[in-house]
Amino acid sequence: MIASDLRNGVERLGDMIAEASTIVPFTGAGISTECGIPDFRSPGGLWTRNRPIPFDEFVASPDARDEAWRRRFAMEPTFAAARPGRGHRALASLYRAGKIPAIVTQNIDNLHQISGVAADHVVELHGNTTYARCIGCGHAYDLVWVKQRFDEIGGAPDCTVCDEPVKTATISFGQAMPEDAMRRATELARHCDLFLAIGSSLVVWPAAGFPMLAKNCGAKLVIINNEATEQDDIADLVIHYDIGEALGPFVGN
Numbered sequence: 005m006i007a008s009d010l011r012n013g014v015e016r017l018g019d020m021i022a023e024a025s026t027i028v029p030f031t032g033a034g035i036s037t038e039c040g041i042p043d044f045r046s047p048g049g050l051w052t053r054n055r056p057i058p059f060d061e062f063v064a065s066p067d068a069r070d071e072a073w074r075r076r077f078a079m080e081p082t083f084a085a086a087r088p089g090r091g092h093r094a095l096a097s098l099y100r101a102g103k104i105p106a107i108v109t110q111n112i113d114n115l116h117q118i119s120g121v122a123a124d125h126v127v128e129l130h131g132n133t134t135y136a137r138c139i140g141c142g143h144a145y146d147l148v149w150v151k152q153r154f155d156e157i158g159g160a161p162d163c164t165v166c167d168e169p170v171k172t173a174t175i176s177f178g179q180a181m182p183e184d185a186m187r188r189a190t191e192l193a194r195h196c197d198l199f200l201a202i203g204s205s206l207v208v209w210p211a212a213g214f215p216m217l218a219k220n221c222g223a224k225l226v227i228i229n230n231e232a233t234e235q236d237d238i239a240d241l242v243i244h245y246d247i248g249e250a251l252g253p254f255v256g257n
């Protein structure tokens with residue numbers, strides 16, 4: 005059922021939130037655009053101008069690693085300046101109220117954590133770009149260290165523990181999905197009574213599967229996205245309006 009206007013959508017969403025005891029949000033790029041984080045996949049987005057570097061290329065080629073890190077450093081002012089938007093803050097309010105056990109996200113921007121959700125309660129399907137990890141032993145590095153090493157040696161640094169390459173803690177194209185995050189996201193979708201798909205076009209696997217899974221396990225499904233999604237026809241409520249406008253009324257309860 006598509007909300008006839010924003011006010012109608014917010015009212016019905018409010019009723020569904022009030023009735024629900026366990027809400028699982030699933031968030032995509034659309035929740036962070038008002039925070040200044042570009043949607044990398046959108047037409048004109050970063051990935052249409054800069055071909056993403058696949059994981060096997062990153063592993064095989066020092067030049068690819070240097071290029072990947074140069075791009076990441078160029079994005080740092082954008083990520084460092086980003087603050088949670090109304091969507092993040094509304095979900096953080098519902099989390100504090102005990103309605104949301106954890107948030108599943110496709111985003112890599114750390115904004116759910118900054119909004120006050122414990123890192124353990126943010127299930128990141130595509131990892132996190134605000135720190136780095138060794139691809140061999142998994143040792144974590146902060147980006148300041150990576151930048152300093154890069155400048156000292158003139159290229160992408162290797163792990164000080166095992167000598168393997170250090171990469172942002174994101175999931176690249178061609179890299180396996182994180183098993184633990186996938187398992188947790190599946191469990192959350194199966195055990196909620198309200199599933200909120202927010203700011204995702206719900207096309208790319210595995211995002212496409214979670215709304216249907218939640219529905220099949222008895223949850224109500226709400227989709228909030230600027231544009232139509234592939235899953236609109238199975239949703240109990242669809243809000244095709246700005247995410248900040250739709251979730252703003254739920255900030256701060």
Ligand SMILES: [Zn+2]
Pocket residue numbers: 138139140141142143163164165166167168
């Ligand atoms: Zn290592």
